[in-house]
Amino acid sequence: MPVTPTRAARLALGLAACLAAAGCGSFDNATQRFANALTPYRIQVVQGNFISREQVEALRPGMSRQQVRDLLGTPLVTSVFHDDRWDYVFTLRRQGVEPQARRLTVYFKGAELERFEGDTMPTEAEFVAAVDVKRRSSKVPVLEATEEQLKRFEAPPAQPPTQPPEAAAPRSYPPLEPVVR
Numbered sequence: 001m002p003v004t005p006t007r008a009a010r011l012a013l014g015l016a017a018c019l020a021a022a023g024c025g026s027f028d029n030a031t032q033r034f035a036n037a038l039t040p041y042r043i044q045v046v047q048g049n050f051i052s053r054e055q056v057e058a059l060r061p062g063m064s065r066q067q068v069r070d071l072l073g074t075p076l077v078t079s080v081f082h083d084d085r086w087d088y089v090f091t092l093r094r095q096g097v098e099p100q101a102r103r104l105t106v107y108f109k110g111a112e113l114e115r116f117e118g119d120t121m122p123t124e125a126e127f128v129a130a131v132d133v134k135r136r137s138s139k140v141p142v143l144e145a146t147e148e149q150l151k152r153f154e155a156p157p158a159q160p161p162t163q164p165p166e167a168a169a170p171r172s173y174p175p176l177e178p179v180v181r
Contacts, residue, residue: 046131048090049073051104053121059106063113068106075106084108088118092131 051072058071068086069075075086088104104118122130 045091045093047092048076049088050090050127051088051102051121052124052127054124056104056116056118056121059113059116061113061115064111065108065113068113072104072106084110084114 049072055071059068063071072088076089077087079085084107086106086108088106090102092100102119102121104116104121106116107114
């Protein structure tokens with residue numbers, strides 16, 4: 001019995017499907033790498049008030065509420081039931097890194113700062129280095145210029161004009177509106 005072309009095509013497609021299904025088990029690692037390459041980009045999420053170590057070191061008992069607000073910013077969490085407590089919370093979520101959370105709680109007695117407690121805060125330089133991963137490998141440019149470099153950009157001395165100045169414009173002008181007689 002002769003095999004028709006459509007029947008041969010169906011047979012070839014069926015064999016290809018069986019081979020593909022049998023080979024899937026050996027390509028799990030390759031498919032996982034392929035899927036990882038296709039994952040969408042996730043942006044860094046920074047929420048809350050970043051409080052630096054320098055800001056915490058500037059806090060002093062006896063400061064007014066306004067002075068604390070000027071130094072640390074508006075608190076993220078204030079409670080109606082705890083009027084003498086402000087909570088500053090900061091979270092940072094980045095792809096491939098565990099989420100970071102930092103807290104600082106400020107306690108007031110009346111209108112003055114009584115005490116504060118919380119996590120050890122990073123310095124501003126440490127925070128920028130942790131967030132800005134693109135700049136880690138780049139070299140910081142030198143921001144100083146020598147006297148020789150500055151002389152290259154000096155303006156050339158003004159030269160006197162070589163052409164005589166143009167005649168001065170007339171001092172009297174015709175009226176803007178027609179003269180009514």
